[in-house]
Amino acid sequence: MHRRIEDYALIGDEQTAALVGRDGSVDWLCLPRFDSSACFARLLGDEDNGHWRIAPKGADGPCTRRAYRRDTLVLDTEWDTPEGSVRVTDLMPQRDRAPDLVRIVEGLSGRVTVRSTLRLRFDYGSIIPWVRRADGHRVAVAGPDSVWLRTDPDVRTWGENHTTRSEFTVAEGEKVAFVLTWHPSHEPRPRLIDPYEALRTSVRDWRAWASRCRYDGPYRDAVVRSLITLKALTYAPTGGIVAAPTTSLPEEIGGVRNWDYRYSWLRDSTLTLGALLAAGYHEEAEAWRDWLLRAVAGDPADLQIMYGIAGERRLQETELPWLSGFARSTPVRIGNDAVNQLQLDVYGEVMDSLSLARRAGLPTKPHMWSIQVALMDWLREEWRQPDEGLWEVRGGRRQFVHSKVMVWVAADRAVRTLEQNPQLKGDLDGWRALRDEVHREVCEKGYDADRNTFTQSYGSRELDAALLLIPRVGFLPHDDPRVTGTIEAVRAELGHGGFLRRYSADDTTVDGLPGGEGTFLVCSFWLADALHATGRTKEARELFERLVGLANDVGLLSEEYDPVGERQLGNFPQAFSHIGLVNTALALFGDEGAG
Numbered sequence: 001m002h003r004r005i006e007d008y009a010l011i012g013d014e015q016t017a018a019l020v021g022r023d024g025s026v027d028w029l030c031l032p033r034f035d036s037s038a039c040f041a042r043l044l045g046d047e048d049n050g051h052w053r054i055a056p057k058g059a060d061g062p063c064t065r066r067a068y069r070r071d072t073l074v075l076d077t078e079w080d081t082p083e084g085s086v087r088v089t090d091l092m093p094q095r096d097r098a099p100d101l102v103r104i105v106e107g108l109s110g111r112v113t114v115r116s117t118l119r120l121r122f123d124y125g126s127i128i129p130w131v132r133r134a135d136g137h138r139v140a141v142a143g144p145d146s147v148w149l150r151t152d153p154d155v156r157t158w159g160e161n162h163t164t165r166s167e168f169t170v171a172e173g174e175k176v177a178f179v180l181t182w183h184p185s186h187e188p189r190p191r192l193i194d195p196y197e198a199l200r201t202s203v204r205d206w207r208a209w210a211s212r213c214r215y216d217g218p219y220r221d222a223v224v225r226s227l228i229t230l231k232a233l234t235y236a237p238t239g240g241i242v243a244a245p246t247t248s249l250p251e252e253i254g255g256v257r258n259w260d261y262r263y264s265w266l267r268d269s270t271l272t273l274g275a276l277l278a279a280g281y282h283e284e285a286e287a288w289r290d291w292l293l294r295a296v297a298g299d300p301a302d303l304q305i306m307y308g309i310a311g312e313r314r315l316q317e318t319e320l321p322w323l324s325g326f327a328r329s330t331p332v333r334i335g336n337d338a339v340n341q342l343q344l345d346v347y348g349e350v351m352d353s354l355s356l357a358r359r360a361g362l363p364t365k366p367h368m369w370s371i372q373v374a375l376m377d378w379l380r381e382e383w384r385q386p387d388e389g390l391w392e393v394r395g396g397r398r399q400f401v402h403s404k405v406m407v408w409v410a411a412d413r414a415v416r417t418l419e420q421n422p423q424l425k426g427d428l429d430g431w432r433a434l435r436d437e438v439h440r441e442v443c444e445k446g447y448d449a450d451r452n453t454f455t456q457s458y459g460s461r462e463l464d465a466a467l468l469l470i471p472r473v474g475f476l477p478h479d480d481p482r483v484t485g486t487i488e489a490v491r492a493e494l495g496h497g498g499f500l501r502r503y504s505a506d507d508t509t510v511d512g513l514p515g516g517e518g519t520f521l522v523c524s525f526w527l528a529d530a531l532h533a534t535g536r537t538k539e540a541r542e543l544f545e546r547l548v549g550l551a552n553d554v555g556l557l558s559e560e561y562d563p564v565g566e567r568q569l570g571n572f573p574q575a576f577s578h579i580g581l582v583n584t585a586l587a588l589f590g591d592e593g594a595g
Contacts, residue, residue, distance in 0.1 A: 005249055005326070005568040006552035008043075009066065009075050010229065013092040013099055014236040017245035019043060019572075020090050022062035024077055025053035031145070031182040032099050034235060034242045034309055035262040037334075039147065039182070041125035044248055044332050045323040049125025052180070054088050054103055056081050057113040057167065068554055071224060072206035073232055074199065075554070084110015086170060093198035094205065098190035101180040102198055107170035116157075116166040116178065120147055124320050124334070128162050135189070138164050146185035150192065151178045214280035217589035222548050225555035226578035227279055230272075233575050235309035239287030240264040240295075241272060242309060244559070244571035250329035251517035251560055251570045258329055260336045261559075261571040263315060264291070265306045266346040267390045268576055269353040275582040277360045278590075289357045293365060296350055300378035303350075305343045305392070306336065315339045338392040345390045347379050348406025348413075352473070355413040358421075369417075369424050376414050376426070380434050383407045389457075390466055391502055395512030399458040401446035402466035404438055409473045411435035439475070443482075452485030456503060462510060463493050465502045465523035468530045478533040487530050497563020498546060499524040518560035518569040521547065525580030529587050537588070544584055557581065 008019040008027070016036070019028040028043040030036045042051035055063075056079050064085075066077040075090045085108035092101055105114055120129055122142045129140035129147070138149040138157055149164060151157065155176055157166045168176060177195035209231065210224050234241050247260035269292055276285035295311040296303055304313060317337040325332050354372055358364060383404070386397035411434045418428045445458040456464035467486050471478040478484075494501045499519035503510065524547055532540035551557050552568070557577040559570030 003327070005558050005570075005572050006556070007062070008552075008556075008572065009068070009554045010232060010245065010556060010573055011073055011075055011090050011092050011101075012232040012245070013095050014232065014234055015095060016092075016099060017232060018090075018092060018101060019246070020075060020077070022066065022077075023053065023059075024055035024063060024079075024088055025051045026090070026101070027051050028246060029101065030245075030262070031147075034233075034245055037123045038125065039120050039122050039145070041121065041323060043246070044320075044326055045125050047119060048121070049323060050119055050121030052101075052103075052116070052118045054105060054114065054116045054178070055079065056083075056086055057115045066554065068225075069203055070207070071210035071228070072203050073228055074202055074206065078108070079112075081110075081112055084108070084112045084172070086112040086114060089199065091199060091202050093193065093202050096191060096193075098181050098183045100193055100198070102193075102195045103178045103180075104195060104199060105170055105176045105178075107172045107174045109172050111169055111171045113167065113169045114176075116164075118149060118164040118180075119162070120164075124323060124332075126320075126322050131159055131164060137189075140164075141185050144185055146183055148181045148183075148189060149178065150181070152176050212280055214278075215586060215590075217585070219544075219548060219585050219589070222551065222555060223279070223582055223585050225551075226557075226581045227275075227281070229556065229573050229578045230275070230575055230582075231284065233573075234284065234287070238294075238310045239284070239289075239291040240307070240309040240311070241268070241288060241291075241575055243268065243576060244574050246571045247334055248329070248332040249326050249558065249569070249571045252329070252515050253327045253562075253565070253567075253569070254329050255515040255517075256329075256331065257513055257515060257517055258325065258331060258333055259338075259571070260315075260317070260334050261574075263306045263308055263336060263339075264295070266292070266296070266303075266349050267305065267343070268579065269349045270356060271579050271583060272575070273353050273356055275579050275586075277356070278586050279582060282360070282362065285357070285360070286362050289353065289362055290365070292350065292353060293368060293371065296375075297367075297371060300347075300375045301382075303346060303375070304339055305341055305346050306339055313339070338388075338394075341388040341392055342385065342397065343390060343392070344379070344383060344385070344387045344403040345400075345406035347375055348409035348473075350375060351410040351413040355417055358417065369426075372414065372417070373426055376410065376431060379407060379410055380430065383434075383438065389464075391464075391511070393511040395510050398456075398460075398510075399445070400464075401442060401454050401457060402464060402469065404442045404446065405470055405473065405475050408435055408438040408442065408475055411438060412474065442475075447482060451489060452482065453489035454482065454486045456510070462504055463490050465490055465494055465500050465520065465526060468523070468526040471533060472526075472529065478530075484534055487527075487534065491527060494523075498543075499561060499563060500527050518562040520560055521550070521557055521574070521577040522580040525577075525584045528584050532588055540584075541588055544588055547584075548581065
């Protein structure tokens with residue numbers, strides 16, 4: 001079957017996540033964390049790299065239909081066959097200690113023979129485990145990893161060609177449950193869960209969580225699905241949010257722009273915090289803010305653009321040559337060397353996020369302001385440096401306009417915080433002077449008067465979708481002619497198929513990479529925001545509707561979209577895209593949907 005990125009649905013337990021295909025196969029699962037090695041890696045290779053398919057015998061293609069249960073992360077996949085209909089319900093319940101993958105087969109009509117094919121391959125599909133029987137389980141062990149498979153006593157399982165197989169028949173109303181549990185191989189078997197109670201609890205808990213959403217306007221289902229996805233991408237022990245649960249899903253089919261997104265980016269911080277706060281999720285917003293404070297603690301000169309989900313700093317990039325890549329797109333990478341880049345914009349993101357948190361009334365931390373002061377002291381001395389910019393280009397450092405605008409944001413938020421909190425101590429006059437100097441330089445060197453647009457970098461003719469954020473962060477008002485000119489220029493030069501590229505990939509000297517990429521979904525949401533803010537709300541809503549329409553059948557968005565091939569591209573599901581959807585919905589319909 002020719003797979004597409006949008007063929008997948010997400011399940012997870014807020015510490016890791018799995019992708020389930022339309023054919024009933026779990027093709028991606030990293031255990032025990034988002035950034036652990038995968039035990040199912042068919043997503044980036046083939047069946048021999050690990051997967052677990054449950055489907056009617058003889059059903060080689062996709063299911064008849066599938067959907068999440070309303071306001072949950074519980075997935076129902078159904079097949080209609082000549083013999084009858086059957087449903088597979090997939091979930092990962094909130095873990096006590098060990099991660100569990102629960103798959104419940106239920107007969108809906110007739111009598112259907114169902115097959116389970118479980119092929120475990122640890123270390124991203126490279127290691128075949130030793131499988132044995134113990135206490136009625138199938139136990140797979142290799143090095144540090146151990147997985148236990150449990151099913152109903154009357155369901156026979158057997159080994160064949162390094163694969164655990166089952167075959168059974170379900171009639172209407174009959175159910176068969178499978179539970180796959182991981183634990184460190186040196187520890188005893190973890191506590192067994194009741195799969196049916198886990199299902200009931202998961203449905204109840206997800207719906208209770210979703211009911212807290214304050215938004216009740218148009219496209220509420222899409223907003224709630226995006227918030228559930230964002231919650232699913234949160235590493236509950238720390239509050240860190242991964243950009244996506246996958247690595248190396250291609251930005252161009254057959255291309256090399258394949259990156260590991262199982263980490264937390266600072267560039268997402270303000271928009272993430274804003275979405276959570278506006279939707280009513282203050283507890284999650286506070287957890288994200290606290291993760292941010294722990295991650296950035298230390299020497300301001302060592303501030304990174306991304307961190308591991310617990311704040312880890314070393315994310316060394318490595319290629320996995322035994323994986324053929326999604327749709328033959330290689331290399332497959334784990335780790336991300338962009339962690340070593342200088343991106344001045346992250347200083348602005350951190351300052352903006354902490355300022356927003358303070359204004360929203362989140363409880364302050366004793367060391368929060370001292371960290372901000374240290375960041376400002378470093379930035380005042382180093383802001384003139386060229387950097388790699390928020391898109392992590394690998395074509396060399398430049399004086400990126402967005403980076404300088406975010407330096408201005410850092411200074412502006414520092415000034416405003418002191419003005420609004422006179423009990424705090426800081427160099428108010430110095431930060432005001434820095435704010436004015438940066439503003440003056442950006443307007444002189446980053447603006448092309450002949451074309452009436454800001455540019456990607458000083459002296460460049462290239463444009464950048466991040467320029468759409470200039471009015472959003474308050475650098476210039478929305479009705480400034482330079483802003484409206486930039487919106488028009490970006491739309492004209494970066495538009496493709498009704499959506500936006502983030503920058504022109506035709507100039508390979510900018511990002512240093514061959515090939516192209518799709519339109520960048522969060523940038524298209526930014527365009528909708530900019531159109532709305534400049535009074536073109538009808539156009540903004542039309543664009544928003546088209547963007548929502550790009551989501552797959554279960555409401556998920558990847559990083560990019562190919563309007564020619566009409567397919568999603570990039571890592572999936574992408575937190576940044578879903579954050580964009582939430583924020584744009586709140587901007588466009590917030591007055592109608594305030595709950």
